[in-house]
Amino acid sequence: MNTKLTLTIEQEVIEKAKAYAKGKGRSLSDLVENYFKTITASNQPDYKVHGSIAASLLGSFQEPENFDYKKELENAIAEKHLKNG
Numbered sequence: 001m002n003t004k005l006t007l008t009i010e011q012e013v014i015e016k017a018k019a020y021a022k023g024k025g026r027s028l029s030d031l032v033e034n035y036f037k038t039i040t041a042s043n044q045p046d047y048k049v050h051g052s053i054a055a056s057l058l059g060s061f062q063e064p065e066n067f068d069y070k071k072e073l074e075n076a077i078a079e080k081h082l083k084n085g
Contacts, residue, residue, distance in 0.1 A: 007032075024060060034059030 009017075014028075021028045038059045063069075 031059065034062075 017031070018028055021031050024031075035058060
């Protein structure tokens, strides 16, 4: 169930965040929700990245539904070595 949330944020930050979200093809609500999910996930380690570039990227990537990380990594490594071999 979605519920409306009112936040008080500096206007300049809001404008930049909206532009960022639009550039990523996502809504500002989606970015905020994913950020909250990331920082409240109990199985996630508490990295000290707040305020860094890494912190700004948290939750900004959504992998395709059937994404197989191990297979993609295997393919990338094989491609790298086949090109150089």
